[in-house]
Structure formats: structure tokens, C-alpha cells
Amino acid sequence: MTHPSDIAPESTAARVALWRALHLEADAEPHVFVDNVGLRLLDPPDDWRERGDMHPEFTRPFRASIVARARYIEDLVIAQMRNGVRQYVILGAGLDSFAQRHPELAGSLTIFEVDQPGPQRWKHDRLVALGYGVQDWLHFVPVDFEAGQSWRHALLASGFDAQQPAVIVSTGVSMYLTREANAAALREVASLAPGSTFAMTFLLPLEMADADVRPGLEMAAKGAQASGTPFISFFTPQEMMDFAREQGFSKARHVSAAALTQQYFANRTDGLHPPANAEELLIATT
Numbered sequence: 001m002t003h004p005s006d007i008a009p010e011s012t013a014a015r016v017a018l019w020r021a022l023h024l025e026a027d028a029e030p031h032v033f034v035d036n037v038g039l040r041l042l043d044p045p046d047d048w049r050e051r052g053d054m055h056p057e058f059t060r061p062f063r064a065s066i067v068a069r070a071r072y073i074e075d076l077v078i079a080q081m082r083n084g085v086r087q088y089v090i091l092g093a094g095l096d097s098f099a100q101r102h103p104e105l106a107g108s109l110t111i112f113e114v115d116q117p118g119p120q121r122w123k124h125d126r127l128v129a130l131g132y133g134v135q136d137w138l139h140f141v142p143v144d145f146e147a148g149q150s151w152r153h154a155l156l157a158s159g160f161d162a163q164q165p166a167v168i169v170s171t172g173v174s175m176y177l178t179r180e181a182n183a184a185a186l187r188e189v190a191s192l193a194p195g196s197t198f199a200m201t202f203l204l205p206l207e208m209a210d211a212d213v214r215p216g217l218e219m220a221a222k223g224a225q226a227s228g229t230p231f232i233s234f235f236t237p238q239e240m241m242d243f244a245r246e247q248g249f250s251k252a253r254h255v256s257a258a259a260l261t262q263q264y265f266a267n268r269t270d271g272l273h274p275p276a277n278a279e280e281l282l283i284a285t286t
Contacts, residue, residue, distance in 0.1 A: 009119045013094030019063045026056040028270045033067040037097035041126045061213045065274035068260040073169055073199050080167045087166035092173050099138040106137050114151050117142035152188050165195035175203040175231045183247055190248030196286045204277045205234045213275040244284040255281035
């Protein structure tokens with residue numbers, strides 16, 4: 001029997017894609033991030049907006065966090081390209097749509113999407129079916145993380161040049177990994193070519209979160225526990241920076257929700273902004 005996860009995106013990946021699309025429908029302009037590719041790939045039933053995890057008001061701060069981190073990472077990748085970086089690695093790519101939304105970068109960037117084999121096959125087939133296609137600058141790198149496969153070995157086998165710098169991104173993953181697994185992932189990236197940049201989200205201890213989002217985070221934690229993928233790892237920003245340096249990065253900095261609010265949500269009349277002390281960003285360089 002085929003397990004559902006072998007043929008469809010993970011529920012967390014689907015939720016992120018739908019929240020990106022909901023931002024365009026539920027939030028006022030100017031939109032922080034414009035992406036409805038994932039919605040097109042998923043083609044959910046017409047009542048998808050009525051799902052509990054899509055309620056426009058309840059999900060508002062989390063939706064803001066998702067589009068804020070997506071926008072920041074996209075800007076980071078394009079800035080690094082201007083500095084001569086030509087490789088972009090997305091760990092746990094899910095329904096990321098950078099390649100589909102930036103066809104103008106073909107020839108100047110190679111993208112490596114690392115993900116579980118089943119959901120990746122599903123995405124490949126949907127991209128072809130919808131006419132997006134899979135360009136030669138986009139490499140799908142299937143890795144069975146649960147079987148202990150090395151994403152680095154798989155990357156090299158897919159044409160990644162270990163002698164050249166890259167931008168490597170991991171969002172919405174660290175909280176599901178043990179401290180040891182997070183350390184191993186950081187060490188792997190820290191060993192890449194000098195000039196590489198790693199962007200990773202991490203979850204702060206739930207008791208540190210803003211009071212208005214703590215119930216939602218606690219609900220998400222209970223849901224993750226019930227589905228067999230509990231939240232395991234939490235870091236304060238200082239712990240995260242120290243941890244990254246201990247694993248071999250030469251520099252590490254914290255990008256807070258407050259900084260993202262200032263950068264992307266200033267002067268909004270609707271008060272939309274990512275919640276403080278929830279999921280924030282580590283930017284580390286080799």
C-alpha cells in the first residue's frame with residue numbers, strides 16, 4: 001500500500017503554501033510576498049479557506065511570519081547572487097516556488113531542491129502538468145531523511161560544486177530535530193566553501209512568545225505531537241548564535257521579527273506584522 005506521504009506534500013508544506021496565497025486574499029496591499037504557485041499546485045477544494053488552520057484572523061500573525069521569512073530569504077538570495085554566488089540549496093523544499101517565479105535568473109543561478117522522494121515526485125509531476133515544466137537550472141535532489149541518507153552526498157551527485165559558495169536555506173525544520181541532528185546539519189553546512197551563507201529558522205521557547213500568539217503556538221505544538229512529529233528543539237537567539245559558531249561558522253547573526261517588521265511592514269494601516277519571540281532567523285556564514 002502507498003503511504004499518503006509518498007504521493008503528496010507534507011501537511012506543513014501545504015499549509016505554508018496556502019498561507020502564502022491567503023496573504024494575497026486576506027491582507028491589504030502592499031503585499032509583502034506574492035506567491036500563489038503552491039496554491040495552483042495543490043488545487044485544493046473550493047472550501048479550503050474554511051479550514052480551521054486557514055481562519056484569516058486566527059492565522060494572521062503566523063501568516064505574517066511565513067511571508068516575512070520568505071521575503072527576507074528571497075532578498076538574501078538575490079543579494080548573494082549580485083555578490084557572485086551561483087548556487088542555491090533549499091533543504092526540505094516542499095512547495096517552494098522560487099524557480100517558477102524567477103525565470104529571469106535562468107543561466108545565472110542553479111537551484112537544488114532537497115526533499116523526500118515521494119512529495120518531490122508529486123511536485124515534479126504537478127509542475128509539468130500545469131505547464132511550469134522543470135528547467136535545467138532546477139535540480140530535484142531526493143533524500144530519504146528518515147533512512148539517514150546524506151543530503152550532502154546527494155547534492156554532490158546532482159551536480160553541486162563543493163568548491164563554490166552557495167546560499168543554503170532551511171525553514172520550519174529545526175524544531176522537529178534533536179539538538180544533535182541540528183548540530184550535524186549545521187556542521188555539514190559550515191564545511192561548505194568559504195563565502196557560503198546559511199539561513200535557518202528556529203523556534204524560541206514557547207513561554208517567551210508574545211501572549212497573543214502563545215495559544216496558537218501551543219496548539220501547533222500539540223498538533224505536532226499528536227501527528228508523531230513533536231517540537232523537540234527550542235533556542236533563544238543567543239543560544240542559536242553560540243550554537244552555530246560552535247559548529248564551525250565564522251559569523252552568526254540573529255534576524256528578529258522586530259527587524260523584519262521594520263523592514264517589510266512599516267507604515268501599514270492594518271497592523272500586520274510577524275509575532276516577536278516565536279520563529280526567527282539565524283544567518284550564518286562560512
